[in-house]
Amino acid sequence: MTGYAKPELSKSEQERLRRVYDDLQQLAASEVPAVAAAARAALAQVHTALNGEGLAYELYSKNWK
Amino acid sequence: MSRVRAEVPRGYWNPRTETMAREELAALQLRKLRAQLAHAHQGSPFWRERMDAAGVGPDDIRSLADYSARFPILRRDEITTAEATAPPYGSLASVDPALGVRHHQTSGTSGANPVRTFDTSRDWAWCADMWCTGAYAMGVRSTDTALVAFGYGLFIGFWGLQYALEKIGCKVIPTGSFDSEKRVQLLIEQECTVLACTPTYALRLALTAEQMGVDLARDGKISVVIASGEPRPEATKRKIEEAFGAFCGDTAGMTEAATIFMFECAEEPGGCHIIESDYIEEVVDPETREACDYGRVGVRLMTSLGREGIQMFRYWTNDLVVKRPAADCSCGRTWDLYQGGIRGRHDDMRKIRGVWFMPSMVEDVVRTFPEIDEFQCLLVNLDALDTLVIQIEPVVSLHEAEYEPLRARFAAEVKRQLSLTPRVELAAPGQLPRFEMKAKRFRDMTLEAAKP
Numbered sequence: 001m002t003g004y005a006k007p008e009l010s011k012s013e014q015e016r017l018r019r020v021y022d023d024l025q026q027l028a029a030s031e032v033p034a035v036a037a038a039a040r041a042a043l044a045q046v047h048t049a050l051n052g053e054g055l056a057y058e059l060y061s062k063n064w065k
Numbered sequence: 066m067s068r069v070r071a072e073v074p075r076g077y078w079n080p081r082t083e084t085m086a087r088e089e090l091a092a093l094q095l096r097k098l099r100a101q102l103a104h105a106h107q108g109s110p111f112w113r114e115r116m117d118a119a120g121v122g123p124d125d126i127r128s129l130a131d132y133s134a135r136f137p138i139l140r141r142d143e144i145t146t147a148e149a150t151a152p153p154y155g156s157l158a159s160v161d162p163a164l165g166v167r168h169h170q171t172s173g174t175s176g177a178n179p180v181r182t183f184d185t186s187r188d189w190a191w192c193a194d195m196w197c198t199g200a201y202a203m204g205v206r207s208t209d210t211a212l213v214a215f216g217y218g219l220f221i222g223f224w225g226l227q228y229a230l231e232k233i234g235c236k237v238i239p240t241g242s243f244d245s246e247k248r249v250q251l252l253i254e255q256e257c258t259v260l261a262c263t264p265t266y267a268l269r270l271a272l273t274a275e276q277m278g279v280d281l282a283r284d285g286k287i288s289v290v291i292a293s294g295e296p297r298p299e300a301t302k303r304k305i306e307e308a309f310g311a312f313c314g315d316t317a318g319m320t321e322a323a324t325i326f327m328f329e330c331a332e333e334p335g336g337c338h339i340i341e342s343d344y345i346e347e348v349v350d351p352e353t354r355e356a357c358d359y360g361r362v363g364v365r366l367m368t369s370l371g372r373e374g375i376q377m378f379r380y381w382t383n384d385l386v387v388k389r390p391a392a393d394c395s396c397g398r399t400w401d402l403y404q405g406g407i408r409g410r411h412d413d414m415r416k417i418r419g420v421w422f423m424p425s426m427v428e429d430v431v432r433t434f435p436e437i438d439e440f441q442c443l444l445v446n447l448d449a450l451d452t453l454v455i456q457i458e459p460v461v462s463l464h465e466a467e468y469e470p471l472r473a474r475f476a477a478e479v480k481r482q483l484s485l486t487p488r489v490e491l492a493a494p495g496q497l498p499r500f501e502m503k504a505k506r507f508r509d510m511t512l513e514a515a516k517p
Contacts, residue, residue: 006081007080008081009081044186044189047190048190052342057100059187061160061373064164
């Protein structure tokens with residue numbers, strides 16, 4: 001055997017993933033505590049998906065207050 | 066044991082990075098490394114000072130070869146010294162520790178200062194994702210029920226796996242305060258399909274079950290045992306697999322990395338894949354510091370490409386490993402392997418009367434003797450000669466009349482396999498220490514005697 005099935009993200013799925021990431025980045029700076037906290041938690045997860053697919057890599061938390 | 070070992074599903078957690086061409090993988094590593102170095106130079110006084118002193122800034126690293134040739138090796142005491150400048154994290158942190166969402170530290174049982182680390186929410190999600198990569202490769206899926214036998218304290222241990230299993234979608238049973246009997250009961254009642262613990266503790270659990278009259282291979286549903294926290298010789302793996310009727314996958318991590326850096330896939334290539342999308346792992350000769358080729362034992366240097374809070378570049382881990390090419394495994398991953406996982410610790414490696422010795426070699430022999438429950442190795446100086454003393458504790462069910470023949474057979478087998486003549490002593494049942502995490506079965510009394 002030389003490997004398993006390799007499902008791939010389509011172009012539009014890649015774009016959506018990046019868009020979600022960008023949206024969450026903005027919401028992570030929200031002044032509403034609950035919204036900022038939820039966005040930061042979700043952002044961390046979405047970042048792992050982008051990292052795992054080799055699509056994006058960022059050390060972003062330093063910009064947060 | 067009445068159940069044939071369970072078959073586990075196959076697949077990749079991240080198909081793209083797990084199977085990308087080696088050249089593409091190297092380019093990905095370099096891109097991440099440069100971002101990591103720039104971040105460290107900007108945010109961490111420790112790393113900035115170190116890079117400036119070595120005359121190598123983030124922009125000077127143009128290739129992975131550049132990095133290996135020019136970037137200094139980091140030692141554990143340099144971390145603890147940096148942290149001691151302003152505890153808990155001192156000059157090491159690359160972001161404000163207030164951004165941390167959790168803190169972990171090593172036990173400090175060796176007498177040295179503990180290594181302290183924190184993770185941002187970004188870092189912690191990454192840590193869990195590394196565990197997901199390993200668990201998924203072992204066959205863990207959302208339909209599994211997993212029992213994690215771990216103390217859930219300051220030590221990082223299986224914390225990351227807890228979050229990874231939740232992320233995969235498993236039902237997780239955290240058995241922090243439970244004793245072995247209760248854990249066996251839960252394994253059966255909850256029809257657990259995944260068990261996570263140290264190899265030593267898996268064997269302990271199997272023995273406890275046997276004493277309770279439970280045959281885990283027959284009565285249980287475990288299909289995957291995720292073993293971590295200690296070197297795990299092949300004989301131990303087979304013993305665990307037989308006891309549980311399950312696949313036992315090896316993995317290893319460290320507090321300094323906050324998560325795992327390697328895992329054994331379901332194809333069982335005789336070693337563990339290195340998560341090379343997120344780590345640069347070098348193997349160097351312990352004396353010359355020169356890079357070891359495939360197949361040559363050396364010390365691993367770890368560079369994490371994952372975290373932003375506490376960063377690690379070329380960290381001397383003391384782990385002894387042998388790298389093999391990815392092609393040695395049929396799973397299709399392009400990530401290289403550590404053949405046999407972690408072979409032992411460089412600081413536990415000794416030359417006894419001209420023969421190289423590592424404690425894991427004794428464990429290999431012990432696990433072929435079902436009459437032995439526990440053991441300890443001591444290096445002592447007898448009549449001006451270094452001597453290996455092995456204490457063995459027979460299982461409770463063994464009749465006393467069989468102790469001496471066991472001792473003699475075991476001594477002969479050690480001599481045959483290790484080319485060393487040990488002094489083997491019998492210990493009373495229950496006399497030797499038991500371990501849930503990080504079994505410590507070797508003591509160098511010659512060093513202890515030399516301490517002031």
